[in-house]
Amino acid sequence: MTKQDRAVRTRLALIRSAAEHFEARGYVRASLSEISAGAGVSSGALHFHFANKAAVAEAVEHAAARALRRVAGRGRGGDGCALQRLVDVTHHVARLLCADVVVRAGLRLNAEAVAGRVRDLRREWRECVHALLAEAERRGELAAGMPPHRSSAVVLAATTGIEVLAREDPGWLARPSLTDLWHLLLPCVAAPHLAGALDPAGTEPEHAGPDIGREPDNGREPDIGRDADLGREPGVGKEADVGNEADASREPDVGRDTGGALEEPGRAGLALR
Secondary structure: OOHHHHHHHHHHHHHHHHHHHHHHHHHHHOOHHHHHHHHOOOHHHHHHHOOOHHHHHHHHHHHHHHHHHHHHHHHHOOOOOHHHHHHHHHHHHHHHHHHOHHHHHHHHHHHOOHHHOOOOOOHHHHHHHHHHHHHHHHOOOEOOOOOHHHHHHHHHHHHHHHHHHHOOOHHHHOHHHHHHHHHHHHHHHEOHHHOOOOOOOOOOOOOOOOOOOOOOOOOOOOOOOOOOOOOOOOOOOOHHHHHHHHHHOOOOOOOOOOOOOOOOOOOOHHHOO
8 A cells, every 4th residue: 555545545534533522522522632533543644634623523514525526416417307306416425424424523512603614415415406497397296386485485495404414313314214205296286197206215225325435445535635626624634644644653564544534425415404
């Protein structure tokens, strides 16, 4: 493994560890020592990548935002019935929220407006819903008297409620819960000719979760560890100094694959306010 690969893996492990602690303890109570220990690295290695706790939190939010953007983009970029794609993408987002602690933590940090950050992690979901329902109207898929702005308000309110409830009980994000939701919503928003043609359980197999944030076999997660705005302070963790990261942390297992940091699913579309 090259020094650059090692640095990227360490950064991923730190982001995942930070997400776990931010989700469990909140931003204020989570400590940098806990985060570095959770990643299996020294405090020196953490400070090579991040100047302070605010920078770590920013990196978590950035990773969560990218994951949500990709899931939302999948729904908007597809073919076929727009309403069915909307149903499918809500199931995708639910699986992401269930499986990816980075997305869950990013949403929590964003909702708490930690350190005055202004990134809106829920914007992509709102735009996704608006775009798919506008397309549904153009294709004649919406019920009479249910224009996109009204149907969007209903869908966003319902999915936001599901996400909030799931913070205490993840069962709200289970496929049966979302299926029940769409059983109730589709007759209200879908045109009569689509009755029976839409699947409220989604059209993809239940095991098919989004591969957002999965770390490739070569240890590099695209862009992570390299984006200038991924919570990096000027001069902190820049590529030219990548060799210094190894000196900052000499544990033999630093940079190991910690079970897939920023691995599979994280969560966010349903979290819109």
